[in-house]
Amino acid sequence: EAGVAQSPRYKIIEKRQSVAFWCNPISGHATLYWYQQILGQGPKLLIQFQNNGVVDDSQLPKDRFSAERLKGVDSTLKIQPAKLEDSAVYLCASSRTSGSSVYNEQFFGPGTRLTVL
Amino acid sequence: DAKTTQPNSMESNEEEPVHLPCNHSTISGTDYIHWYRQLPSQGPEYVIHGLTSNVNNRMASLAIAEDRKSSTLILHRATLRDAAVYYCILRDPHYNQGGKLIFGQGTELSVKP
Numbered sequence: 001e002a003g004v005a006q007s008p009r010y011k012i013i014e015k016r017q018s019v020a021f022w023c024n025p026i027s028g029h030a031t032l033y034w035y036q037q038i039l040g041q042g043p044k045l046l047i048q049f050q051n052n053g054v055v056d057d058s059q060l061p062k063d064r065f066s067a068e069r070l071k072g073v074d075s076t077l078k079i080q081p082a083k084l085e086d087s088a089v090y091l092c093a094s095s096r097t098s099g100s101s102v103y104n105e106q107f108f109g110p111g112t113r114l115t116v117l
Numbered sequence: 118d119a120k121t122t123q124p125n126s127m128e129s130n131e132e133e134p135v136h137l138p139c140n141h142s143t144i145s146g147t148d149y150i151h152w153y154r155q156l157p158s159q160g161p162e163y164v165i166h167g168l169t170s171n172v173n174n175r176m177a178s179l180a181i182a183e184d185r186k187s188s189t190l191i192l193h194r195a196t197l198r199d200a201a202v203y204y205c206i207l208r209d210p211h212y213n214q215g216g217k218l219i220f221g222q223g224t225e226l227s228v229k230p
Contacts, residue, residue: 004160033217042204042220043161056217091160104210106153106218108160 004109006092012115018080021112025094032069034077035091043091087116121205126225129195137190137224139205144185148207152190156201200228
């Protein structure tokens with residue numbers, strides 16, 4: 001099966017500019033995640049969608065970050081305005097199951113590397 | 118959320134076994150132990166998971182201590198392609214629609230030819 005697709009792979013912007021990332025999860029996967037990975041650290045969950053509803057956005061800086069998942073499939077993550085500390089890799093992941101399940105493997109995309117100058 | 122502790126880095130020789138340790142002394146009865154790895158310039162990928170019993174799959178083995186306060190990921194014969202950051206994660210499947218993954222610093226494994 002095709003993996004999780006993300007675009008763009010790289011983006012360079014200046015601070016205070018806006019940027020958007022796109023994710024296409026594996027077909028049929030109900031749950032979609034956005035993670036932020038700062039250099040040298042493990043990924044940190046920003047937001048989790050179950051179909052097109054938000055399950056967890058407790059770590060999303062809502063004053064500048066927004067995300068949506070239209071029709072429960074593709075998703076976009078937006079930053080407006082960007083700050084220097086937003087420089088990171090933004091990873092999208094998806095998993096098949098909905099509801100609690102012991103086996104809920106997450107499949108990750110290659111990520112988008114954002115550099116804010 | 119229960120925390121895990123892993124060494125920052127480890128070295129291995131190619132074709133030798135590797136034992137990657139993880140301490141999780143505050144693990145709860147409903148936490149599953151998951152391992153993911155992240156190869157350079159890629160997203161993380163699932164390796165293995167378990168609850169109480171030791172587990173084997175095509176990638177690795179997971180040995181879980183009897184008191185569940187620690188576990189060890191075993192790569193039976195390391196290859197150069199196994200060089201990656203390995204994350205040990207505790208996940209409660211009954212939390213937040215399947216339980217979110219909380220990544221720590223992980224262990225950076227380097228494999229020497």
